[in-house]
Amino acid sequence: MALLIRGGRIITATDDYVADVYCADETITRIEPSIDPKSLPPKDLEVIDAAGKYVFPGFIDPHVHIHLPFMGTHAADDYDSASKAALAGGTTTVIEMICPGPTDEPWDAFETWKSKADGISAMDYTFHMSVVRFDESARQQLRKIVGAGVASFKVFLAYKGALDLSDEDLFGAMKLARELGVIVTAHCENAEAIDAMQKSLLAEGKTGPEWHGASRPPVIEASGVHHICAFAELLGTHVYTVHTSCEAAVREALAARQRGVDVWIEAVAPHLVLDESYAARGDFEGAKYLMSPPLREKRNQEVLWGGIKSRAISTIGTDHAPFRFEDQKQMGRDAFTMIPNGISSIQERVDLIHTYGVATGRMDLNAMVDSCSTQAARIFGMYPRKGAVQVGSDADLVVYDPGYRGKFSLEQSHSRVDYNAYEGWDRIGRASVVTVRGRVQAQDGQFVGTLGRGQFVEREATH
Ligand code: URP
Ligand code: ZN
Ligand code: ZN
Numbered sequence: 001m002a003l004l005i006r007g008g009r010i011i012t013a014t015d016d017y018v019a020d021v022y023c024a025d026e027t028i029t030r031i032e033p034s035i036d037p038k039s040l041p042p043k044d045l046e047v048i049d050a051a052g053k054y055v056f057p058g059f060i061d062p063h064v065h066i067h068l069p070f071m072g073t074h075a076a077d078d079y080d081s082a083s084k085a086a087l088a089g090g091t092t093t094v095i096e097m098i099c100p101g102p103t104d105e106p107w108d109a110f111e112t113w114k115s116k117a118d119g120i121s122a123m124d125y126t127f128h129m130s131v132v133r134f135d136e137s138a139r140q141q142l143r144k145i146v147g148a149g150v151a152s153f154k155v156f157l158a159y160k161g162a163l164d165l166s167d168e169d170l171f172g173a174m175k176l177a178r179e180l181g182v183i184v185t186a187h188c189e190n191a192e193a194i195d196a197m198q199k200s201l202l203a204e205g206k207t208g209p210e211w212h213g214a215s216r217p218p219v220i221e222a223s224g225v226h227h228i229c230a231f232a233e234l235l236g237t238h239v240y241t242v243h244t245s246c247e248a249a250v251r252e253a254l255a256a257r258q259r260g261v262d263v264w265i266e267a268v269a270p271h272l273v274l275d276e277s278y279a280a281r282g283d284f285e286g287a288k289y290l291m292s293p294p295l296r297e298k299r300n301q302e303v304l305w306g307g308i309k310s311r312a313i314s315t316i317g318t319d320h321a322p323f324r325f326e327d328q329k330q331m332g333r334d335a336f337t338m339i340p341n342g343i344s345s346i347q348e349r350v351d352l353i354h355t356y357g358v359a360t361g362r363m364d365l366n367a368m369v370d371s372c373s374t375q376a377a378r379i380f381g382m383y384p385r386k387g388a389v390q391v392g393s394d395a396d397l398v399v400y401d402p403g404y405r406g407k408f409s410l411e412q413s414h415s416r417v418d419y420n421a422y423e424g425w426d427r428i429g430r431a432s433v434v435t436v437r438g439r440v441q442a443q444d445g446q447f448v449g450t451l452g453r454g455q456f457v458e459r460e461a462t463h
Pocket of ligand 3: 063064065097319321
C-alpha cells in the first residue's frame with residue numbers, strides 16, 4: 001500500500017506550507033513541493049487530492065476512558081465504538097487510563113485493559129497506569145508494566161475509597177516514578193474535602209446534579225495541584241495535571257513551574273466550551289454534564305484558552321468517559337454522588353477546538369496541532385513517531401476540510417452514549433480523510449477502515 005496526498009496545506013506545531021506527502025506502507029517517506037504520481041510505483045497507490053485542505057498529523061487524545069468500571073457501572077464504549085468515534089473525528093492515537101480497583105493486581109489490570117484493545121481497536125493506543133495501591137508487590141508489578149512500554153503513571157487524589165491514594169502511597173509511587181523516569185499524571189482534587197462537602201450537601205437535602213459543582217469548588221482542585229506539585233518538588237518527579245479546569249488550579253501549577261517543578265498542564269474539551277450552567281439544567285438534564293472536576297464558571301474558559309494560546313497549557317484531551325443518560329446517569333436520581341461522572345467527547349474534540357478555538361481567533365492552527373497532537377507525543381514519549389508530519393514518522397494523517405459547515409449531533413456519533421453534550425452546536429471543519437499508519441480508516445465522519453488495525457504503542461521512559 002502507498003498513499004500520495006497531493007497539494008494540501010501541511011500544518012504542524014511550527015510549520016505551515018503546501019506540499020505533497022508520500023507514504024510507503026506505514027511511514028511517511030517523502031515530503032516535497034510536488035511529487036508526480038507517474039514517478040511512483042503504480043501498484044496499490046492511492047492518491048488523495050488535498051487541495052484547499054489542511055494536512056495535520058494524526059491527533060492524539062492523551063486522556064480517555066474506554067474500559068472503565070466506575071461508580072457501580074461500566075463506561076458505555078468499547079474499542080469498537082470508541083475507535084470509530086475517535087477516527088471519525090481525526091484522532092488516530094489515544095492514551096487510555098488503566099483504572100483498577102484497590103484490590104486488583106496491577107499486572108492483571110494491564111493485561112485486562114490491553115486485551116480490550118488488542119485485535120479490536122482501529123486506532124493506535126497506549127495507556128497511563130493508575131496506581132491505586134502501593135505495596136512491595138505493586139511496586140514490582142509497576143516496574144514490569146513500565147518495562148512493557150507503559151511509561152506513565154496516573155494517580156487520583158479524588159474518589160475516596162475507590163481510586164484515591166494515601167499520602168504515604170502517593171509519595172512511594174512518585175518516588176518510584178522518579179527512579180524509573182516516568183511522568184505521573186494526576187487527577188488533582190482532594191478526596192477527603194469532597195467527601196465532607198458531599199455529605200453536608202446531601203444532609204441539607206441538596207441532592208440534584210446542580211450541587212455537584214458546589215461539592216468540589218476550584219479551591220479543592222487548586223489544593224490538589226499544590227499537593228502533587230509539593231511532592232514533585234520534594235522528589236524531582238515530573239508531573240502532569242489532567243483535566244485542569246479553572247484559573248485557581250492553573251495558577252497553582254504555574255507557580256510550581258516558577259519554583260522549578262517539572263509540571264505540564266492538560267485542559268480537556270468539555271471545560272473549554274461547557275460551563276456550570278449546563279450542569280444546573282432542570283429535570284435532571286444537568287446529569288448529562290456532570291464530570292469531575294465539574295464544569296466551572298464561564299470566566300475560567302478564557303483562562304484555559306489563553307493558557308493554550310500562550311502554550312502554558314500543553315495539551316487538550318477529552319477525558320472521554322461515556323455514560324448513557326437513560327439508565328446510567330439515572331443511578332444518581334436520588335443523590336448526585338451516585339451519578340457516574342463523565343462526558344463523551346472523543347469524536348467531537350478536534351472540531352470543537354477548530355470551531356471554538358481557531359475559528360474564533362482564540363488560537364492559531366499551529367497551537368491547535370501542538371495542543372491536540374504534538375505535545376502529547378512529546379510529553380509521553382511518542383515523538384516524532386507520532387505528532388509530526390516528517391519523513392520517518394508514522395503515516396497517521398488527517399486531511400481536514402476547513403470549509404465544512406454542519407452541526408454536532410448524536411445522529412453522527414459513533415460513541416454508544418444516548419446524548420451528545422454539544423447537540424445542535426455549530427461546527428466548522430471536518431476530517432475528510434484520516435489515515436492510521438498509511439491506511440485510510442475514516443472519511444467524512446464515517447468509519448471506512450478495519451477494526452483490529454490499531455497497534456499498542458510501546459513508549460520508553462523519558463523523564
Ligand atoms: O468525570 C470524570 N472525569 N470521569 C472520569 C474519571 C476521571 O476522573 O477522569
Ligand atoms: Zn479524573
Ligand atoms: Zn479521566
